[in-house]
Amino acid sequence: MPIESWKGGEVDVAVIGAGAAGVGAARQLQLLRPDLSVVLLEASDRVGGRARSIHPFGTDAVALDLGCGWLHGARSNAWTGIAEDVGLTVDRTPAPWSDGGHRLGQDDADARAAGAAVNDFFERVDDYEGDEDADLSAMLSPDDPWSERIYAVGAFMTGGELDKSSVIDLGRYDPGPGPDWRVRQGYGTLVATYGLPVPTVLGAAVSRIDHSGADHIVVSTGKGELRAKAVIVTVSTNVLAAERIAFWPPLPEKIEAASRLPLGLANKLFLRVAEPQMFPDDTHMMGSPHSRRTGGYQLKPFGAPVIEAYFAADLALDLERQGIDAMFDFSVEQLTRVFGADIGKKLSPLAASAWAGEPFVGGSYSYATPRASDLRGVLGEPRDGRLFFAGEACSRARYSTAHGAYETGASAAEALAKTL
Template sequence: MIREPDIVVVGAGAAGIGAARRLAGSGLSTLVLEALPRPGGRAWTRETSGMALDLGCGWLHSADRNPWTRIAEDAGVAIDRSPAAWGNQFRDLGFPAREREDAARALARWTERLATAPPASDRASDALEPDGPWTAYLQAVSGYLSGDELERVSARDYSAYDTASTECNWRLPAGYGALVAASLPPGAALRLATPVTAVTLDSQRGGHHVALRTADGTVHARAAILTVSTHVLAGDAIAWPAALDPWRDAATRLPLGANEKLFLAIDGDSPFAPESHILGDPRDPATGSYYIRPLGRPVIECFLGGAGARAVAAEGPGPAFARAIDQLAALFGPAVRGCLRPLLASDWAGAATIGGAYSHALPGQADARPALARPFDDRLFFAGEATHATDFSAAHGAYQSGVRAAEEALAVLTPRAR
């Protein structure tokens, strides 16, 4: 392991890889430290039963301006540009067209209020229609998008993402996580399974400015780019210097939401049509959202947010799989139980080095994003989806933040390197 690089990147997720790619060719020696035994962070493709299944990010959101689209094209990685099936309800089961239209109008009205007449409280729930018939549906949407209930979501923050999104969503058949993990620049010095346990400001050591302690020894560097999640930054797994208390406070105001994925295998004949979608129960805020046979594969991807995802963390995947099968059987008939079996489940809440899905600002706390993104003393630079003003919660926002942090570091370090 390089003991005295110019710069250390902590984390080899989308943000860390973005930083490493920007630093490549700069003339600065760079070391990337990753706590997990794999690169990618919250982008993780699992090869199971001959299929590439994404347990983390799976869609190129805002694909027409997403930098991962260009990276995939440059690498010759196939992109599926067919439209998503979200918003449809297979054969109108449990959610007929008229009700879907009513629910969609309620969502549009609520979104418009957030953008044009946001509540003074900045609490997204305060923009709901009193006694509105689709509140549970909107809470489910909040769970998918923010990982939390509307009472704990900043209206301003939610609207910032919604306004910036282009609604162009594409997929990578070989896996989004696989693309992210394969995108470190050639020759990058990467150490996996090497968690940082302490960060120390080390101005007195022969011109070095930061010390990072690991189980394999201490690394001394002129600067570090920190891409850890807000859960890690606010927590105690890493010993942080007191000077970073304002950054850690900002992280507490940008908690990670609860989101998990379950994959059910489809065996034999079934009524499940390729590239279809169904919402389990639009009147249940904890309902699963089921993407059926994505890309024609014999699986159903169940996406859970908010209360539904927290139940997975509390009870484990077994009861969650059972609830998912119950919902599908209620819609498609009891015979489908015989062709569905649990295949794969995520556990982002239980991943100690991550601690959840993606960030949302608490009410009144949207300004925590730029506060978290500020450099410290020309030696610590911050990246990660939570530091992006509009593309938070997404791998492209994470990547862009890593590039931004690397450019900030280069502006400081490169003149001194000459």
């Protein structure tokens, strides 16, 4: 519920950031404490954060998600139930990488060998019992012929290169039981729809949070100043680390934690397909079997006439900086390996994300640098019962997911509801 012509004022609770964590926190507060006035402050021009859906084929057709797209751990994912409650459709088609899903060439010997090597790598990560944390590249077996594939899959998982990411942190990752499902109308549509009952101010970038007062916090925005009894901060770690928001008194431990829990990068390019019958529905393929600089490709998600290309880590950053034409050329070159030299004539660029350059986000999802995994708890620790923090990076086990973000937002709201 956008508030027009907002110029500040007073409120019981201000929630900063209208992504999955902020929307979850605000809705939970409305449920637990209807006596409190709540406002959601969002720097950008839309609700959803890193969940963003587009509808190039019409509002009644399937959506394409430029951000998060899968309900990971769907049976225990809070957004699954929320989607059904708000009247959206949960699609239970098995994800291509799961049992019952479809991967191109999944039965050939190389595909089985690569899959086994990747599984062995993640088992070593899960079983790691070293006293000192290490980076993920230390978990590679010497001379593994599939090390480049492991690098690629590791980048898809963390958004960062293996030598930057913590073994202990990835070992703690647990999205919860259940398969991966999707929302037919889009994950971004889901988060935005759930946020509709919350009074929201768009285009209200917060520049300063003064929590020095004994009974109030002053939030400075480009649209005005707001006095609140309590604040929940849900902005990304890259925004915090860059000190885009100044805290007074300073919170150096938050800035340090955020800087060591940076956002990795995952970008998508959607390719329009001129002859959809050329491709199987909902089928996954890797662009290159022997290079870490590869995309993953989802052919015709929901049967739509598109191919979703997925790039991560350094490759994603390089392609983002070069622009959508470079993303397209790279994808066509990789798809040619399977579909022949003329495939580019049947494809055209439709839409792409560029999360590193999103001014109020700066990336996709957090990973921990070595020895930083415990800083997720530091990042999420409230201050003085009035200043709370939430977001996927605050989740010990469900970081990088929209439901991890939601859970931390709901937890912050519960804690605030008890103390205020």
